[in-house]
Amino acid sequence: AxxxxxxxxxxxxxxxxxxxxxxxxxxxxxxxxxxxxxxxxxxxxxxxxxxxxxxxxxxxxxxxxxxxxxxxxxxxxxxxxxxxxxxxxxxxxxxxxxxxxxxxxxxxxxxxxxxxxxxxxxxxxxxxxxxxxxxxxxxxxxxxxxxxxxxxxxxxxxxxxxxxxxxxxxxxxxxxxxxxxxxxxxxxxxxxxxxxxxxxxxxxDVSVRVFKFKHFGKAFIKNYKMHPDFFVQMAIQLAYCRMHGEPVATYETGHTRAFFHGRTETIRSCSLESVAFCKAMADAATKPADALAALRAALTAHGEFAQLALSGRACDRHLLGLYIAAHFSGMTPRPAIFTDTAYKKSGGGGNFVISTSNVGYTPLFGGFAPMRKDGYGACYSILDSRINISTSSWNTCAHTDCQKFGEHLVKALIDMQHLCIAASPPPAQGPSKL
Missing domain, CATH: 3.30.559.70 (Choline/Carnitine o-acyltransferase, domain 2)
Structure with a gap:
């Protein structure tokens, strides 16, 4: 057509x-x-x-x-x-x-x-x-x-x-x-x-901003033995904490293609370790080596949860299935877990404040609207020497601004690069294989 x-x-x-x-x-x-x-x-x-x-x-x-x-x-x-x-x-x-x-x-x-x-x-x-x-x-x-x-x-x-x-x-x-x-x-x-x-x-009501981040890409990140996607996810956490002063539930799309007709599962990017990393970066007294250790701990935690999600052992799709089963079976009242404020605050029921997606290692830009009216969308692709980023927010929310959020994300990435270099000299750089 x-x-x-x-x-x-x-x-x-x-x-x-x-x-x-x-x-x-x-x-x-x-x-x-x-x-x-x-x-x-x-x-x-x-x-x-x-x-x-x-x-x-x-x-x-x-x-x-x-x-x-x-x-x-x-x-x-x-x-x-x-x-x-x-x-x-x-x-x-x-x-x-x-x-x-x-x-x-x-x-x-x-x-x-x-x-x-x-x-x-x-x-x-x-x-x-x-x-x-x-x-x-x-x-x-x-x-x-x-x-x-x-x-x-x-x-x-x-x-x-x-x-x-x-x-x-x-x-x-x-x-x-x-x-x-x-x-x-x-x-x-x-x-x-x-x-x-x-x-x-x-x-x-929807604003979209694009940023071509040219300071570095996956080659630099991999030379420090870090996973490029996890690195960007921690930069998103740092950017939001700096801009809004608190951590929030964050969604990253994970695939379950290892299973027949497998679709997606939620990788929860906000963790105790990611919060500790953001606090370390906010404290001027933190030594570079300690901040880098906090970053590596956050990356490890993110990788472990990502592996759970990709292998069908995360919680969100399981809870979604239970919610749908309860709905169609006519259960009243709804199971208490789905009405608890902690469920919503943790992102349940479509309430992740930050929605993120990695569209691979391609030169393309992608994007989508935020899940919540007071949230952000963040989409990115990671190349050898640059990162393509798009951010989005709702104009009717006075507390969000995708332009400023994108600028904070760029600053977070640069600061994390400087942290790596300050804590340890850059290794000999070879061609990226990812």
Missing amino acids: VFRNDHIFSLTPYHADGTMFSVAEAAAALQQVLDMSSSVLEEAEEPSISVLTSANRDKWAAVRTDMMERSAVNRASIREIETALYCLSFEDASPSSKQEVAQLCFAGDGRNKWFDKSFTTLVFDNGRGGCNAEHSPVDAMVCVSMFDYVVKRTRDKVILERAHVFEPLPRSAVPPPTKLNFELWPALSMAIETASVELTQLIN
């Missing part, structure tokens, strides 16, 4: 005999979409049907059922989108920075995206690109791996075939895309308007 100017097209990128389109044929087909979207836009503007997919799940489910039952045209168009391999959106913005790209990929203006789909590639008018992913069907790393592959292949082609430009083909060389139409009625138009207003409010 291809989106442009609130119009949706179905494009089949292969011939009747099953052969895939060539690059030139794919370009010709996509050019047809651009041409058709411009011509129909001149005739009449269409409401953004896709904005309905941003609505509350129950509301959208009711509207979708009504659309499917009342109109064969709508039913056919929705099925065409929902059975598409994925979505491609040609955006009319021209972002000039990674910051702008990040904000637009998060939701942009909310148009031209079918949010129910797990992966939408966004291409902007100036050639920049990104993706909007909803990873209920798969772990986020599946989306990351796919997009990373596309980026690397594109760069390889540019390097190897820099002088190669294919001859444009006439439109008749490929079958035309099919414009997907929708029938409207007053209640449906009102639902579109309501969803648009609510989405605009949501978009305006």
